[in-house]
Amino acid sequence: MIETHDLTREYGPKLALSGLNLHVEPGEILGFLGPNGAGKSTTVKILTGMIRPTRGSARVAGFDVVEEPIEVKQRIGYVPETAALYDALTASEYLELIGCLHHLDRKTADTRSNELLELFGLTAEKHQRMREFSKGMRQKVLIASALLHRPEVLFLDEPLDGLDANAAMVVKEVLKQLAGQGRTILFCSHILDVVERMCTRIVIINNGQQIADGTADAIRAGTGSATLEEAFSRLTGVRDVARLASEFISALERV
Amino acid sequence: MRWFFAAAGIDFEQWKALTVVALKNDFRGSALSQRHQAREVKVVISLILQAVFYTMFGAVIAFLVWRSRDLWLAGTIASTYIAFIVGTAVILDHNSVISSPTDYSVLGFRPVTSRTYFAVKLTNILVYTMALTTAAAWVPILVTSARHSPTIGAALFLDLYATSAATTLAIALGYATVLRAIGPDAIERVLSYVQMVMGFALYGGQFLISGVLSRSSPGSWSLPSSSWVLLYPGTWFGSYLELASGRRSVGAVTCAVASAVAVLLMTSRLGRRLSLRYSETLGAMTVAARARAASVAEKRTRRALWFATGEARAVALLVRGQFRHDHRFRMGVLGLLPFTLLYMFMGLRNGVVADPFVSSRTMQAWPLTMAVLASPGMLRMLLTRSEAFRASWVFFACPSDRMKIARASKDVLVAFFLIPYLLVVSIIYSYVVGNVAHVLVHVTFLGLLAHLVLQIALLLDPALPFSRPMQRSTNAVVFFGFTAVTILGSVFIEFYSARIYNNPMSTIAAVAVIIFIGLGLDLLTRARVTRQAQLLEFEG
Numbered sequence: 001m002i003e004t005h006d007l008t009r010e011y012g013p014k015l016a017l018s019g020l021n022l023h024v025e026p027g028e029i030l031g032f033l034g035p036n037g038a039g040k041s042t043t044v045k046i047l048t049g050m051i052r053p054t055r056g057s058a059r060v061a062g063f064d065v066v067e068e069p070i071e072v073k074q075r076i077g078y079v080p081e082t083a084a085l086y087d088a089l090t091a092s093e094y095l096e097l098i099g100c101l102h103h104l105d106r107k108t109a110d111t112r113s114n115e116l117l118e119l120f121g122l123t124a125e126k127h128q129r130m131r132e133f134s135k136g137m138r139q140k141v142l143i144a145s146a147l148l149h150r151p152e153v154l155f156l157d158e159p160l161d162g163l164d165a166n167a168a169m170v171v172k173e174v175l176k177q178l179a180g181q182g183r184t185i186l187f188c189s190h191i192l193d194v195v196e197r198m199c200t201r202i203v204i205i206n207n208g209q210q211i212a213d214g215t216a217d218a219i220r221a222g223t224g225s226a227t228l229e230e231a232f233s234r235l236t237g238v239r240d241v242a243r244l245a246s247e248f249i250s251a252l253e254r255v
Numbered sequence: 256m257r258w259f260f261a262a263a264g265i266d267f268e269q270w271k272a273l274t275v276v277a278l279k280n281d282f283r284g285s286a287l288s289q290r291h292q293a294r295e296v297k298v299v300i301s302l303i304l305q306a307v308f309y310t311m312f313g314a315v316i317a318f319l320v321w322r323s324r325d326l327w328l329a330g331t332i333a334s335t336y337i338a339f340i341v342g343t344a345v346i347l348d349h350n351s352v353i354s355s356p357t358d359y360s361v362l363g364f365r366p367v368t369s370r371t372y373f374a375v376k377l378t379n380i381l382v383y384t385m386a387l388t389t390a391a392a393w394v395p396i397l398v399t400s401a402r403h404s405p406t407i408g409a410a411l412f413l414d415l416y417a418t419s420a421a422t423t424l425a426i427a428l429g430y431a432t433v434l435r436a437i438g439p440d441a442i443e444r445v446l447s448y449v450q451m452v453m454g455f456a457l458y459g460g461q462f463l464i465s466g467v468l469s470r471s472s473p474g475s476w477s478l479p480s481s482s483w484v485l486l487y488p489g490t491w492f493g494s495y496l497e498l499a500s501g502r503r504s505v506g507a508v509t510c511a512v513a514s515a516v517a518v519l520l521m522t523s524r525l526g527r528r529l530s531l532r533y534s535e536t537l538g539a540m541t542v543a544a545r546a547r548a549a550s551v552a553e554k555r556t557r558r559a560l561w562f563a564t565g566e567a568r569a570v571a572l573l574v575r576g577q578f579r580h581d582h583r584f585r586m587g588v589l590g591l592l593p594f595t596l597l598y599m600f601m602g603l604r605n606g607v608v609a610d611p612f613v614s615s616r617t618m619q620a621w622p623l624t625m626a627v628l629a630s631p632g633m634l635r636m637l638l639t640r641s642e643a644f645r646a647s648w649v650f651f652a653c654p655s656d657r658m659k660i661a662r663a664s665k666d667v668l669v670a671f672f673l674i675p676y677l678l679v680v681s682i683i684y685s686y687v688v689g690n691v692a693h694v695l696v697h698v699t700f701l702g703l704l705a706h707l708v709l710q711i712a713l714l715l716d717p718a719l720p721f722s723r724p725m726q727r728s729t730n731a732v733v734f735f736g737f738t739a740v741t742i743l744g745s746v747f748i749e750f751y752s753a754r755i756y757n758n759p760m761s762t763i764a765a766v767a768v769i770i771f772i773g774l775g776l777d778l779l780t781r782a783r784v785t786r787q788a789q790l791l792e793f794e795g
C-alpha cells in the first residue's frame with residue numbers, strides 16, 4: 001500500500017532524506033519516528049504529493065506519487081504537523097471545502113461531515129469560525145477533514161497534538177478500527193508510548209536515513225533497552241540524557 | 256537619542272531590536288516555492304522597480320510644478336500627489352501594521368510597553384513612506400531648484416516630506432482613534448470601513464485637484480481665489496513655496512502655521528493614544544472575537560446557483576468566507592471601492608457620458624470604462640494573498656484540478672464583482688443615453704474586455720487563491736501600474752468605440768477577436784498552470 005525505493009530529497013546542499021526504502025501493508029499502522037529534522041515530514045510530504053523526491057520512487061495505494069499524483073491524492077488522507085486551516089471559515093464550511101476538492105456530492109459530504117463532527121464533539125460549534133477554536137478543536141477538524149472522503153491510506157503527522165485525553169482515545173480507537181478495515185496508516189509522533197501501543201510496526205529515521213525497522217519489542221531487544229524511549233535515545237545518538245541536562249543547567253547558571 | 260526615547264516612555268533597546276526585526280520580516284517575502292537566494296534577488300529587483308516607478312511619478316509632479324506659474328498652487332499640487340501616493344501605499348500595503356493583533360500573540364507576554372510597541376509600528380510605516388517620498392521627491396526638488404531657486408527647492412522639500420509625514424500620521428491616528436473608540440468586539444469590522452472612508456478622502460482630494468487643473472491650461476494655473484480652498488490641507492503645505500518666494504500674505508502665513516499645528520497636534524494626539532493601552536486593545540480584539548463567536552453561530556452558507564460543485568464551489572466558499580471574516584482581505588477589497596466609485600463619479604461628472612455609437616462625443620467618459628476594466632484585475636491580485644496562506648496545503652494534498660481552481664478564482668471575481676459593476680454602468684448609461692440596445696452592446700463589449708483583462712492577470716500570475724503571504728510595498732506599485740495601463744486602454748476604447756459600433760459586422764468582428772484572444776489566453780494559462788503544477792512545491 002505504501003512502497004518507497006531509494007527515496008531521497010535534497011534541499012540545496014542539505015540532504016533531508018537519503019535512500020529510504022519503506023514497505024507498508026494494508027491494515028498496518030506504521031509508527032514513523034525520528035528526532036526533529038530527521039526527515040519524517042519530508043517523507044510524508046513526498047508521499048502525499050506535496051513535494052517531489054530528488055531521487056527514487058514511491059507508490060501509494062498502487063500509484064506512483066510523481067507520475068500519478070491525482071490518483072494518489074484521491075486515496076489518501078493527511079493531517080499535517082502544523083494545524084494550518086482557513087480559519088475564516090466555519091468547521092462545517094471547511095469540511096464542505098474539502099468535500100468539494102475531493103468531488104464528493106453535497107449530500108454525502110454533509111452526512112459524513114455531520115457524523116465526523118459529532119464523533120469529535122463539535123456539533124454545537126460547527127457553524128462557528130475556526131479562528132476562535134482551541135488548538136485541540138482545530139486538530140479535530142483536521143482529522144475529520146482527513147477522514148471525510150474515506151481514504152485508503154492515512155498520513156498522520158502528530159495527530160494527537162493538542163487533543164484532550166478523551167478525544168485522543170476516540171482518535172486512537174478510530175485508527176485501530178480503520179486499520180482493521182484494511183486501511184494503511186502512517187503515524188508520525190513523538191509520544192512514544194502511544195506509538196508503542198498503537199503501531200504494529202515501527203520505523204525510525206535519523207539524519208534522513210532509516211536506522212531501525214521492526215516491532216517495538218524487536219527494536220527494544222535489538223538495542224538492549226528496557227523501553228522504546230530508551231531505544232530511541234540510543235539509536236538517535238543521545239546516550240546520556242542526565243549528563244546533557246546537567247551541562248545545560250550549568251551553562252544557564254554560568255551566563 | 257536614548258534620552259529622547261526615554262522621555263517619550265519608549266524603551267530604546269526594544270524599539271531598535273523590534274524595528275530591525277519588523278523590517279527584516281517585511282523584506283523576507285514568501286515562504287512558498289522560492290529558495291532563499293531567489294527570494295533576495297526578487298526583493299532587490301522589486302525595490303529597484305519601485306524606486307524607478309516612484310521616480311517616474313515624481314517626474315509627473317516635476318512637470319506640473321515646472322509649468323505652473325503660481326507657486327502656491329504648484330506646492331499644493333505636489334502636496335496632493337505625494338499624499339495620494341503615500342496614502343495609497345499605507346492603505347493598500349501597510350494597513351495591517353497599525354491594526355494587526357497578530358504580533359500581540361508573540362509579544363503580548365513579553366515585557367514590552369504599549370508605547371514601545373506602538374512606536375515600533377509607527378517607525379515601520381514611516382521608514383516606507385519616507386523612502387517612497389524620497390524616490391518621488393528628488394526629481395521635483397531638483398527641477399524646482401533649477402526653474403526657480405534653491406530656496407524654493409528647499410521649500411518644496413519641506414512641503415513634500417511634511418505632507419508625507421502628515422499623511423502617515425493622519426492615517427495612523429485614524430486607526431489608533433478607532434481602536435480606542437470602538438469596542439474590541441467590533442473593531443475588525445469597523446476598521447475596514449474606516450479604511451474605505453480614508454480612501455474616499457484621499458482619492459477625493461486627488462480628484463479635487465485634477466478637477467481644478469482640468470479646467471485651465473497649465474500655464475494659466477492659479478489657486479482659486481475662494482478662501483474655501485484654503486480649508487484643503489494640501490494648500491497648507493503648498494504655502495511653503497509661496498512664503499519662500501517672498502510673498503508673505505496673511506493667507507499663506509496662516510496656512511503654513513496651520514500645517515505646523517496640524518502635524519504637532521497629530522503627533523501629540525498619537526502620543527496620547529500610545530498611553531491608552533494600545534497593545535492591550537489589540538490583544539483584547541482576539542479575546543473578544545473568541546467570546547463573540549462562542550455565542551453567535553454563523554448562518555449556514557446558502558448554495559449558489561453558480562459554483563455549485565467541485566473546485567468552483569470550493570473557491571467561492573473560500574472567497575466568501577475570507578471576505579466575511581478575514582479583515583485584511585476585506586480591507587484590501589474595500590480599499591479599492593473608493594477608487595472605483597470615484598472614477599465612476601468622475602466619468603459622470605465630466606458630464607459627457609454619451610452614446611458610445613456616436614463618434615462626436617467628447618471622450619471624457621473614459622474613467623467610467625477604466626473603473627470597469629481595472630477593478631477586477633486588481634481584485635485578482637488581492638485574491639492570492641492571505642495571512643492564512645499556510646492553509647493552502649489543502650490544494651496540494653487534494654486531488655483538485657489546478658486549472659479549474661485558477662479558472663474558478665477568475666469566475667468568482669466575474670460573478671461577485673464584474674457583473675455588479677456592469678449592472679451599475681448599464682443603469683448609468685441607460686439613464687444618460689436612453690438607447691438601451693446601444694447600452695447593452697457597449698456594456699457587453701466592456702464586460703468582454705474586462706474579462707480579457709482578468710484572463711491576462713491570471714496568465715501573468717496563476718497563483719492559487721490565498722496561497723501567498725501578505726506582502727508589503729508591492730500592492731501600491733501594481734495598483735498604479737495597472738491604473739496607468741487601463742487608463743490608456745480606456746481612452747483607446749473611447750476613441751474607437753464609435754468606429755467599432757459603426758456597423759454590425761465590425762461589432763461582431765471586434766467581439767469575435769476578443770473571444771478568440773480569450774480562448775488563446777485560456778490555452779496559454781492552462782499550459783502555464785500545468786507546468787507550474789509540475790514544478791511548484793508546498794514549502795509552507
